[in-house]
Structure formats: C-alpha cells, structure tokens
Amino acid sequence: MCYTKCAEFIGTILMSLSLTCVTLNILAFFPDWDPKYLTEGQLTVFVHWLPGIVGGGLMVFLPSLYFVAMEGKDCCGCFGYKDCGRRCVMLTSVVPAAIGLLGAFYCIIISVLSILKGPKCLDVSGEWNYPFATVRSYITNPRLWGVCVEPKNITQFHLLMFFLLVGFGVLEIAFLILQVVNGAVGGLCGYYCNKTKMLIVAAALLILERDTPYKCCQSENCSKKYMSLLSIIFSVLGIAFSGYCLVISALGLVQGPYCRTLNGWEYVFEDTTGSFLRDPSTWSQCLEPAHVVEWNIILFSILITLSGLQVIISLIKVIIELRKLLCTTYSVIIQPGII
Known part of the structure; x- marks a missing residue:
C-alpha cells in the first residue's frame, strides 16, 4: 500500500x-x-x-x-x-x-x-x-x-x-x-503494491531514469507513467530554482557592484540600466575593491550561463517526459499476488 x-x-x-x-x-x-x-x-x-x-x-x-x-x-x-x-x-x-x-x-x-x-x-x-x-x-x-x-x-x-x-x-x-x-x-x-515498500525516489532524476522502475501499480504502463510524472514535477522545480538564479544574476549584473567611490560606498552604476557594461572607461569610478567591476561581470555572467543551461536542460526533460506520458503505451504486466 x-x-x-x-x-x-x-x-x-x-x-x-x-x-x-x-x-x-x-x-x-x-x-x-x-x-x-x-x-x-x-x-x-x-x-x-x-x-x-x-x-x-x-x-x-x-x-x-x-x-x-x-x-x-x-x-x-x-x-x-x-x-x-x-x-x-x-x-x-x-x-x-x-x-x-x-x-x-x-x-x-x-x-x-x-x-x-x-x-x-x-x-x-x-x-x-x-x-x-x-x-x-x-x-x-x-x-x-x-x-x-x-x-x-x-x-x-x-x-x-x-x-x-x-x-x-x-x-x-x-x-x-x-x-x-x-x-x-x-x-x-x-x-x-508489492511487498517491497516504495522509496521516494524523486530527489534525483537519475534514479527516475532506471530501466526497471518500481512496480507501484498493477501494470508496467502505470508504473513508468508514475515515474514520468515525478520526473516532470522535479524538472519543473528545477526550472523554477534555476530561473530564480538567472533573474537574480541578471539583476546583479545590470545593477553593478557595490564599491567605494569618491563619494563613499554605493552602487555607482545602479541608474545606468547596464550601459556601463559597454563602457570600460567608467569602471575606474570604483576605487575599492580592486577590479571589482570585472570580477562582478565575470561571476554573474558565469551564473547566468550555467543557470540558463539548467533551465534549457530542465525544459527538454519536461518535454521528453510529457511525450513519454502522453504518447507511449507500455505492455501490461500483471504482478503476481495482486489478483
């Protein structure tokens, strides 16, 4: 059960x-x-x-x-x-x-x-x-x-x-x-279910991809569709969290670093709407930390790239699993001891 x-x-x-x-x-x-x-x-x-x-x-x-x-x-x-x-x-x-x-x-x-x-x-x-x-x-x-x-x-x-x-x-x-x-x-x-209790395996999508899924229904068809549903749910969660990282990183990139200028510590590029990224001559306004603008751009660009890839991969995973769920029919295998 x-x-x-x-x-x-x-x-x-x-x-x-x-x-x-x-x-x-x-x-x-x-x-x-x-x-x-x-x-x-x-x-x-x-x-x-x-x-x-x-x-x-x-x-x-x-x-x-x-x-x-x-x-x-x-x-x-x-x-x-x-x-x-x-x-x-x-x-x-x-x-x-x-x-x-x-x-x-x-x-x-x-x-x-x-x-x-x-x-x-x-x-x-x-x-x-x-x-x-x-x-x-x-x-x-x-x-x-x-x-x-x-x-x-x-x-x-x-x-x-x-x-x-x-x-x-x-x-x-x-x-x-x-x-x-x-x-x-x-x-x-x-x-x-069979006598072996089902483990909650949705924590890792690799486990969900096993060729012999847990038989938690009366047929192989139902069991594989159940695993596909779990894959879709956690792929959507992955899209949400990766999307959050993508948005926050983009905002951090556009806002610019928090640094010390001639007027004190501030977000000196906050009102430039990201135009400072194309004008390296303005980066010298940040006196401390050294090279903070370049550091900020590199780190947030890497985060944007990686989180964007995560979103794309998760979307592909959702599409694949939806196709399996809606278009694939498996052979029905009645488990012994059920009837």
Whole structure:
C-alpha cells in the first residue's frame, strides 16, 4: 500500500512545515522581543493578515492530518468493493491537497508583499511609517537600514521572518504537488503494491531514469507513467530554482557592484540600466575593491550561463517526459499476488 505510505510521509513533513510557519508568524508579532509594538499597533499590516498562521499554517496543517490518517480508510468500501473504496480515498486526497496549495500560495504572496513594502518603524524624522515602501533596493542595500530607529534591528528581523515564510511556503507547495500526483495515480492506476515498500525516489532524476522502475501499480504502463510524472514535477522545480538564479544574476549584473567611490560606498552604476557594461572607461569610478567591476561581470555572467543551461536542460526533460506520458503505451504486466 505504497500510496498511503507515501501520503503519510508527505503529511508528516507538511505538519512540521506548517507548525514552523505558525511559529514564524507568531514571532513576527514581537520585534525586538517586545510586546509593546503589538499593543500599540506599530506593526506592519501584513503580519495581521496571518500568512504563516492561516495560509502556511492552518490551511496546510489540516490537509496534512488527512494524509496521515488515510491508512486503512476505504470510503465505506464503495458498496462492498474494497479496492474501489481505497482508490476513492486516494482520489479524494487531491481536494485537501488543493486547499493546502491555496494556503501555501497565500503565505508566499503576502510574505512577498510584506518584503517589498518593508517594515513599519520609527524613522529618523520621528514618525512611524514605511520608509522603504518605494525603495525596493533596500533589500540588498544594508546601509539604508539605519533609517529605522525603532524597533532595534527591525529591518533585519522583518526580512528574516518573511523570507523564511516564503521559503517554507515553497517547500509546502512542492510536497503538496507531490501528493496531488500521488493521490491521482493511486486512485486511477490502483492501490496495492508489492511487498517491497516504495522509496521516494524523486530527489534525483537519475534514479527516475532506471530501466526497471518500481512496480507501484498493477501494470508496467502505470508504473513508468508514475515515474514520468515525478520526473516532470522535479524538472519543473528545477526550472523554477534555476530561473530564480538567472533573474537574480541578471539583476546583479545590470545593477553593478557595490564599491567605494569618491563619494563613499554605493552602487555607482545602479541608474545606468547596464550601459556601463559597454563602457570600460567608467569602471575606474570604483576605487575599492580592486577590479571589482570585472570580477562582478565575470561571476554573474558565469551564473547566468550555467543557470540558463539548467533551465534549457530542465525544459527538454519536461518535454521528453510529457511525450513519454502522453504518447507511449507500455505492455501490461500483471504482478503476481495482486489478483
């Protein structure tokens, strides 16, 4: 019964992730570990929207309980047909997984909006406001953080809490998508497995490419399609992470290095929209570190090239596996001991 075992494993991980999101959201209510900012209403509005408590927390925790409790359930046996009832359970697990996905996306969206707007703090003018609401570059420019006088280190605290919520939300989405596939295949292809328990092999695509995949369905056709589905999911995740690296590297290349000029430490090429890349005569504006412009260009160009190749390879992998999934028919081999 590898499908329910897999669901139980996924549910256990999701429970841990959801409780972590709840904890992070609660901690966000107490910057500088002082409750007065909560009682005085001096917190960012996005904390009160409860991205970690409701989105990444409750809306993920409840489906995870369902996944953990699926073992042995049979939907009242589908009028006496036990195998049909168990397939029904697997199919119905897609619904709570979809609810969990909505919660995880809510957590990510609200957390990203909070990061972009920045923290609410007492600024150098003595007013409580959002000093970084129109300054997106504050995220990568620590010298601006001194604008916030109170709470102490609020910018670092704010970024840490909400970046962690984004990260855990992404992990929740990955495992919930895996459960959607697990539930759909378990419901459509069959419930039983052979006596050897299935290992979760999606961590490495090389393992998924084995010529003799695990027989987790009643036919070789279903088993190979199941492995192709897993390959597609993790290839898409690879595209997402490689795409993130590609975008951030491109932004770093266009923005230019952070260096010391005659006016102090700054991003001297920030407003050139990348035109400095074609004009080496301007690179001498950076006095320190030595050759930092060339260093910045070389490193980010390499990252862009490698992440671009990763995206292309992952896309090719998705196309190949989709072709296998949609166009290939395998011979049906009934496993002994199933009937």
